[in-house]
Amino acid sequence: MSLSVRLQHRLPGIDLDISFDAPPGVTVLFGRSGSGKTTIVNAVAGLLRPEAGRVAVNEWVLFDTEQRHWLPSHKRRLGYIFQEGRLFPHLNVRQNLAYGRWFAPKNARRENPDKVIEMLGIGHLLDRRPARLSGGEKQRVAIGRALLASPRLILADEPLAALDDARKAEILPYFERLRDEVSVPILYVTHSAAEVARLATSVVALQDGKVVRQGPASDVLADPSVAPAGVRAIGAVLKVRVLTHHDDGLTELDANGARLFLPQISHEVGEDLRIRIPAQEVILSKKPPEGLSALNVLSGTVDSIRSGDGPGAIVSLKTPAGIVLARVTRRSVNALGLEAGATCHAVIKTVALAPQDVGGRITTNA
CATH class of the missing domain: 2.40.50.100 (RNA polymerase II/Efflux pump adaptor protein, barrel-sandwich hybrid domain)
Known part of the structure; x- marks a missing residue:
């Protein structure tokens, strides 16, 4: 499945005007803080209503301002992975994983829960509550919850930003498996060149609300004229x-x-x-x-x-x-x-x- 994004929106300090088409896999929004990454994700999620634009996953149109079409957030069939796991503290892991499935349409394509649990290595955590999980374990459960909601698109807004290096190293392989083994497209936000190099199928480099370069990670990170996250990101x-x-x-x-x-x-x-x-x-x-x-x-x-x-x-x-x-x-x-x-x-x-x-x-x- 492919993703098409067209957005125009004015915010204090930034005029967002972007357009990109993303192939299946992980599309990384890459750039410094304030470049517009989270604004784009919030517009796709329906948490922000842009002044103009259109977002579609294949033929599934989330909104189109010209056609005056606006799909409410709860009907967009999105899986959202935040910086923190944001798990329900009163539910155990098994119940947190099941939460998304409760709201998925009956006719939606469903992932096999046992396969997802095995892929994320969380089978031994099913009876624990979030308070007894490490940061990396919480993020793995959050990934599983998003995937089991039968989403048409997964949004990941700097999902590793709150983790230390050891926990990041723990989580990155699971995002690689998600990219390689699941057919759902992923829109992934980061300012880490290492995450871009490892995960990206396609990179959208942003600066001051504009797309300055799009393409494979090997091309974008090697372009010194772009440097969306500073010269130390070049490689x-x-x-x-x-x-x-x-x-x-x-x-x-x-x-x-x-x-x-x-x-x-x-x-x-x-x-x-x-x-x-x-x-x-x-x-x-x-x-x-x-x-x-x-x-x-x-x-x-x-x-x-x-x-x-x-x-x-x-x-x-x-x-x-x-x-x-x-x-x-x-x-x-x-x-x-x-x-x-x-x-x-x-x-x-x-x-x-x-x-x-x-x-x-x-x-x-x-």
Whole structure:
């Protein structure tokens, strides 16, 4: 199922004017605070009535201002996952999961509760009340409740923002499974580049209420002219395959013939992955580097160099593994004599590749 969104709305400090069509899977709204992400989600949910626009999931029209059509929130068949689980404290997990099903139309396509419970790994929590759940467990139950409501669309408004890094690492694989195993489209809000790289089927980058770029995560995150969440969000997204797990705690990856190492991951040998390499973790060398502790070296040619108002520059390097970005100073660019077409080598520390930057490959629009 695909999602079509057209919205125009004025708010204090922002004039929202956006238009995008999203393929099946996870569509990520990505940008800084105040860029319009939550406003879009609230309009889709029916919590905000925009001045003009149209939103539809396939032929299911949620509203169309030209046709004066407005479907009330409770009839939109949406699953909403908030920053906090927002579970009913007086109900146990089993009852919270069943709540959405009570209001789903009788003829709606229904997910198998046992399958959802197994997918989210919450079978042992069914008799507990929310007060006895961790933050990560609450979010898994909230995902299950949204899915079992037989929604036509799932909205996730920064669902990991309230969690610490350990709990985020716990939850991300479940969103990946939701993306890969469930046919319901997901509109996902975040300002985390790591979440975009791992989850997005398609990215809608927002700035000041406008769409500045849309496309696969590998294209949007690698575009230094966009930087919707700041320069620290810029990075490359590479497609790799797990080659082997070494006894010294490292995992070796094949990146289109190039070899990369990172701290050992749980993915199986032969599994296809996406990894994000932040631009600030890449060092450039004009000559093949020797005598370094870094294990990852990708050779290529300079594709482009973009300089901002400050001392920094983003160098885009074409390598066999794909485009790699390096955030360096303009002084370094001049000292190395870098220009388009020049041979260069990207050096990446193994420990710079964090677990949250590693996720399953998306086979469509990745």
